[in-house]
Amino acid sequence: KDIASQNSEDFLRLAEERLGKVQSESGKDLDARKKEVENLIKPIHEGLTKLEKATTDMETKREGAYQGLKRTVDTLHKQTTDLRDTNIQLSTALRGSIQARGNWGQISLKNIVKAAGMLEHCDFDVEFTLKSGKGGARVDLLAKIPGGGDIPVDAKVPLASYWDALELTDPDKRLAKMAEHAKEVKKHIDDLVKRDYPSMMDGTDFTVMFIPAEPILSAAYEIDPELQEYAFRKQVLIATPVTLMALLKTVAIYWNQVSMAENAKEIQSAARAFYDRAAKFGEDLAKIGRGLSSAVSGYNDAVGAYDGSVIPAGEKLKKLKVAEGAARDITDKNPQLVSTSVRTVTKLSMPINEEE
Incomplete structure (x- = not known):
């Protein structure tokens, strides 16, 4: 009986070690996949941040260019009036x-x-x-x-x-x-x-x-x-000061338009780069999903083997009272099957190569 009890305990220990090894490897694999996902998400997040900033800057300049046009005209009128009055006063003051x-x-x-x-x-x-x-x-x-x-x-x-x-x-x-x-x-x-x-x-x-x-x-x-x-x-x-001011103001407006056009090109470039990264991320995510699905399948196979072989043998030993005095019951805290399947990425597009 002591030998049978010892064998039962050895069997249970080996079964637990095997199951623990499977669970440990699955956990490490999941941690590695999680880290890989985080590394993939980081450049996407940076791209989104850059795109958002460029878009905000462009909208701010565009709003300033169009909504501020009337204020510019009013200011120009006031400035030219002040310049005319000032120049008349200066023409008198500078005679000597x-x-x-x-x-x-x-x-x-x-x-x-x-x-x-x-x-x-x-x-x-x-x-x-x-x-x-x-x-x-x-x-x-x-x-x-x-x-x-x-x-x-x-x-x-x-x-x-x-x-x-x-x-x-x-x-x-x-x-x-x-x-x-x-x-x-x-x-x-x-x-x-x-x-x-x-x-x-x-x-x-x-x-x-x-x-x-x-x-x-x-x-x-x-x-x-x-x-x-x-x-x-x-x-x-x-x-004169009035006409030169109008001429230079017109040139300044064109310079503002050039600046906005350059920002638009930068936004377009950032958007294309983001699209490429997003498409690549989707492909990598699908690969990770397939790896996770394989890991889950292996885990479920191990659980099935445990349920089909280890548990029945343990129950038989338990009925023969071989397991009396064992520190643990083989039927306690049995591993459960993972029934949730990995979601498949169904919509993937080919990345767009930026043309410059």
């Missing part, structure tokens, strides 16, 4: 300072560029080499335009006759000095034609001649009403 007169044009130019939001797309005081090989063709401003190219802006129109005219009280002398002012403006147009800035760059076929105050240009127009048409024929655009 030669140095201030020389610096005023460039200072006014930079303020307009800043107000138009074009500082990052403009270069100041750029020197070119003339076709003759001589230096000295210095343009005061280059406004970059989307797609390549620049708009040259010159702010060196002579203003001495205009300032002198303002100091005269005699109407005839003042009119004569204003006539000199109109001739100087026209001569400066011809000088810009000779410099031919557009031939040194791409994107435009005209030069902007900046005059830092509306009254300065109006005074020239009063003497020579055909001055604007003359400038057009020479491919020179005469711009």
